Amino acid sequence: MNNNLKIYKVKNKEYKIYFVPKEKIAPAFGQAFPYEKKGGYAEVRNDLNPIVKRFVTEHELYHLTDNSKWLGRLGMEIRANIIPGIKNPIGFIYTIIYTLFSKERIKLYYEMIFKKSHMK
Numbered sequence: 001m002n003n004n005l006k007i008y009k010v011k012n013k014e015y016k017i018y019f020v021p022k023e024k025i026a027p028a029f030g031q032a033f034p035y036e037k038k039g040g041y042a043e044v045r046n047d048l049n050p051i052v053k054r055f056v057t058e059h060e061l062y063h064l065t066d067n068s069k070w071l072g073r074l075g076m077e078i079r080a081n082i083i084p085g086i087k088n089p090i091g092f093i094y095t096i097i098y099t100l101f102s103k104e105r106i107k108l109y110y111e112m113i114f115k116k117s118h119m120k
């Protein structure tokens with residue numbers, strides 16, 4: 001039994017979220033691997049403020065369930081922020097504020113949108 005693993009059910013499909021140490025994925029808050037294994041899985045940092053952690057979990061779950069292709073990588077990030085953001089606006093705002101205080105995170109977003117790297 002792994003205490004750092006949580007299973008979330010979305011539309012009758014199960015998705016795994018692993019809560020991992022900061023060192024593993026920083027400066028990212030989370031990352032999703034939608035095409036790997038059965039239904040995919042994601043990792044979320046376990047050191048985040050609980051409100052941010054919850055929003056990042058919703059964001060990564062959205063990536064795992066997202067089948068749309070419009071706007072490529074930018075579209076994936078827009079959808080994974082806006083749709084969970086409508087359901088959880090406080091988490092969305094907290095996460096933006098957290099990001100604005102981190103130069104590393106701003107650089108990460110730039111690279112994610114304009115260069116190739118996997119989804120965060």
Ligand SMILES: [Zn+2]
Nearest residue numbers: 077080119120
């Ligand atoms: Zn993302």
